[in-house]
Amino acid sequence: MIAVLAALAVGFLSAFLPFTPAEPYLIAAVATTGAPPVALGLAAATGQTAGKVLIFLAARGAIRSAWLQRRLTKRRPAAPGRLGRFLARLVAALDRPRQSTGILLASAITGFPPLLAASVYLGRTPMHPLTFAATCLLGRAIRFVTIAFAPHLAGH
Secondary structure, three states: OHHHHHHHHHHHHHHHOOOOOHHHHHHHHHHHHOOOHHHHHHHHHHHHHHHHHHHHHHHHHHHOOHHHHHHHHOOOOOOOHHHHHHHHHHHHHHOOHHHHHHHHHHHHHHOOOOHHHHHHHHOOOOOOHHHHHHHHHHHHHHHHHHHHOHHHHOOO
C-alpha cells in the first residue's frame, strides 16, 4: 500500500519536474516490493494526470491575461527547414479538436511531443478539461502499467 501511495506522489511530482520521471520508480517498486504492477501504474498515472490537469488549467488562465496575449501575438521566428515545417504542422494539428485529442493520447503514451509542452499548449485551445484529463489518464495508464510490468518481463 505504501508503494502505491508513493507511486501516486511520484507521479504527481513528475508532472511538474521532468527530471523526476515516474518510470524508474515503477520499475524499482515492482522489483523490490512485490506491489502489483497494475496498481502502481494506475497510481502513477493518476498522480501525473492530476499534475498535468493543473498545468493545463494554469496555462488556460495565464493565456487569458491581457499582458500574455500581447506577447503571444508578436511574430516569433520559425525554426528553419524541415524541423520548422514539422513543428508548424504539429501546432496546426493541436489547434484542431479531433486531432489534438489523438496527439495528446500519443504524447501521454510515448512522451512525444513532450506531455508537459502539450499540456501547456492545449491550455490555449478549446479542449474541454474533462477531455484533457480522460485522455491524459488513459495514455499515462497505458504507459505506466506497461512499464510496471517490465521487471516481470525480464524474469524477476
